[in-house]
Amino acid sequence: MGIRLVTSIVGVALLVAILYFLPTWVLGITFCALSAISAYELLGNTGKLKGHPLLWVCVIAAGLVPYCTAYHPFKGAELLVLFGFGFVAFVMGIFDYQRVTFEKLAMAFMGAFVLPYFMASLMRIYMSAGELGKYYVLMPCIAAWGSDIMAYVTGRLCGKHKLAPHVSPKKTIEGAIGGLLGAAVGLCIFGTVMNNNYGVGLSMVTLFISGILGGAAGQLGDLSMSLIKRNVGIKDYGKLFPGHGGVLDRFDSILFTAPIFELYLIATQIIK
Numbered sequence: 001m002g003i004r005l006v007t008s009i010v011g012v013a014l015l016v017a018i019l020y021f022l023p024t025w026v027l028g029i030t031f032c033a034l035s036a037i038s039a040y041e042l043l044g045n046t047g048k049l050k051g052h053p054l055l056w057v058c059v060i061a062a063g064l065v066p067y068c069t070a071y072h073p074f075k076g077a078e079l080l081v082l083f084g085f086g087f088v089a090f091v092m093g094i095f096d097y098q099r100v101t102f103e104k105l106a107m108a109f110m111g112a113f114v115l116p117y118f119m120a121s122l123m124r125i126y127m128s129a130g131e132l133g134k135y136y137v138l139m140p141c142i143a144a145w146g147s148d149i150m151a152y153v154t155g156r157l158c159g160k161h162k163l164a165p166h167v168s169p170k171k172t173i174e175g176a177i178g179g180l181l182g183a184a185v186g187l188c189i190f191g192t193v194m195n196n197n198y199g200v201g202l203s204m205v206t207l208f209i210s211g212i213l214g215g216a217a218g219q220l221g222d223l224s225m226s227l228i229k230r231n232v233g234i235k236d237y238g239k240l241f242p243g244h245g246g247v248l249d250r251f252d253s254i255l256f257t258a259p260i261f262e263l264y265l266i267a268t269q270i271i272k
Helices: 002-020 024-045 053-071 077-095 102-128 130-136 138-158 173-198 204-232 252-267
Strands: 162-164 168-172
Touching: 002 024, 024 053, 024 102, 053 077, 053 102, 077 102, 102 130, 102 138, 102 252, 130 138, 130 173, 138 168, 138 173, 138 204, 138 252, 162 173, 168 173, 168 204, 173 204, 204 252
Parallel strands: none
Antiparallel strands: 162 168
């Protein structure tokens, strides 16, 4: 517990430094690195592509996704990376069909593009939401972490009915409901602060609903990453964060929450 707490404190301090005090390019490098590591965790540490050259193709592609989708270095950059990866992956599958099965190809696309694209939502919010992007990027974090904290507290206090015992035995329906409310209340507090300090006019009703949706997405992300771990028989994806595990262990909730709030900001025309 002590190691987890220290890691959390250091992590929050680094997050604040990267978002508010360091140059933007540090944020870009951080997300590219986290995406590349997440691809290695999903495909290497699970054993799906361990020891195969396609693993490193996935890692490189995953590292390029945040850069291409947030900075738009040139028109069609995302398509070029996707096509290049798909071309190489299928060539490897054709000529090494015994090791690169359809299941592994599907996992490769997930690790190289789907999860990194979800994670890059944080970076796109930061880059595309104007001067206040550095604050709007907190929305998925508040929803995910608010849901996690309240789900834990509610589950410990009054959790009786298991939510998905075959995937995560300790999670309860009562805890899940508490987590949804925690995310919604957290977003409403965020909206109140933003409205009072910057006059942005965020709707409390919309924020409450988006908090419920974001909290649900975060819980889905948590369970989804746990499902994969159960299927391959591992406890954690990695050891990058002592006491927490790897990137996919620490960011599992935010992976699914971040796209929800990117869509919210697009729908409210904060991102244009």
